[in-house]
Amino acid sequence: MTKSHRTPLIHLATLGREHFALDLSNERLLRLETLSLETASSEIAPLAPLMVGELTTDEHPDPMRPELFRCDTLQVANAKAPRRRTRKVLERLAAPTHQPPLWRSGPSVAYSRLVGMHPSTAILSLTKSMSIFESPRDHLLHLGFSWNETMDSLPLSLELCERLIAQPAQPVSGRKALKAILGYRPSFALVAYALPEDGYCKKVVVGLYQ
Numbered sequence: 001m002t003k004s005h006r007t008p009l010i011h012l013a014t015l016g017r018e019h020f021a022l023d024l025s026n027e028r029l030l031r032l033e034t035l036s037l038e039t040a041s042s043e044i045a046p047l048a049p050l051m052v053g054e055l056t057t058d059e060h061p062d063p064m065r066p067e068l069f070r071c072d073t074l075q076v077a078n079a080k081a082p083r084r085r086t087r088k089v090l091e092r093l094a095a096p097t098h099q100p101p102l103w104r105s106g107p108s109v110a111y112s113r114l115v116g117m118h119p120s121t122a123i124l125s126l127t128k129s130m131s132i133f134e135s136p137r138d139h140l141l142h143l144g145f146s147w148n149e150t151m152d153s154l155p156l157s158l159e160l161c162e163r164l165i166a167q168p169a170q171p172v173s174g175r176k177a178l179k180a181i182l183g184y185r186p187s188f189a190l191v192a193y194a195l196p197e198d199g200y201c202k203k204v205v206v207g208l209y210q
Contacts, residue, residue, distance in 0.1 A: 013207035133171035
């Protein structure tokens with residue numbers, strides 16, 4: 001078990017009971033589960049600075065989520081987020097395009113195949129060739145993006161969909177056009193494996209950032 005006290009982090013997204021955070025000091029992505037919240041999850045904006053109490057890891061880590069920590073408290077810090085430094089760290093953490101997003105092909109992976117050898121989260125650096133559209137495959141809103149000279153897409157998490165300032169009736173393409181949907185022009189996406197359902201973990205987009 002490892003512990004850390006009053007660790008400053010940058011909030012990235014929520015997914016169910018989980019919080020995704022960026023550890024600027026160690027340049028890593030964290031998945032956090034907390035026992036108590038001093039601020040409601042829905043009130044924590046993306047890229048808000050956080051103060052987290054004691055971080056602990058389980059004696060037997062989750063093979064699907066090697067970045068998982070548990071914390072006793074989590075609250076928004078009374079500080080200004082270092083936007084320039086955050087962007088530079090996101091750039092350095094961007095996943096290589098010669099591998100599939102989240103290091104395995106396909107929209108999901110069997111939980112039994114995840115043995116903690118690869119991260120369950122990734123930062124994707126987005127190009128101008130991107131879109132948000134309703135996929136005929138699952139009838140969910142997807143982020144379409146260019147990856148290794150081909151087009152790929154992943155569904156937006158429910159929490160991310162709720163943060164959209166407009167729901168697209170038709171496919172919306174291009175960074176400039178997406179500003180009407182998001183309120184900004186996205187440059188990065190945070191993707192992650194969701195918790196298993198029927199033995200499979202789906203890839204989802206949990207955050208988009210300028």
